[in-house]
Amino acid sequence: xxxxxxxxxxxxxxxxxxxxxxxxxxxxxxxxxxxxxxxxxxxxxxxxxxxxxxxxxxxxxxxxxxxxxxxxxxxxxxxxxxxxxxxxxxxxxxxxxxxxxxxxx
Numbered sequence: 563x564x565x566x567x568x569x570x571x572x573x574x575x576x577x578x579x580x581x582x583x584x585x586x587x588x589x590x591x592x593x594x595x596x597x598x599x600x601x602x603x604x605x606x607x608x609x610x611x612x613x614x615x616x617x618x619x620x621x622x623x624x625x626x627x628x629x630x631x632x633x634x635x636x637x638x639x640x641x642x643x644x645x646x647x648x649x650x651x652x653x654x655x656x657x658x659x660x661x662x663x664x665x666x667x
Contacts, residue, residue: 563575570601570602570604571603572599573597573600575597575659578593579591580592580649591651591655592649593649593650593657594648595647595648595650597647602641603640607665608637608638608665609644610665612628612664613625614659617659618653618656619654626661
């Protein structure tokens with residue numbers, strides 16, 4: 563599990579390998595990721611966009627960016643939490659992922 567906090571917005575990401583959806587003979591390794599965003603601040607914020615970079619073990623990078631997440635741009639009042647999950651497929655058994663969310667108050 564990975565946790566980062568910026569300006570009282572805590573983001574927790576938990577990746578999970580999905581062996582039942584993967585096929586190593588075809589170099590297809592499927593991962594889910596579970597995201598939790600918590601507003602630990604004093605003012606409401608809205609998630610406007612996200613930008614993820616997903617890199618496999620060979621250095622090949624996919625980018626995921628655009629408005630909101632999973633079709634939503636949630637408003638988080640102080641103390642509120644938004645959770646979602648998504649996934650990706652890599653051509654290698656492991657990789658890395660990093661990114662940002664744009665929030666506005």
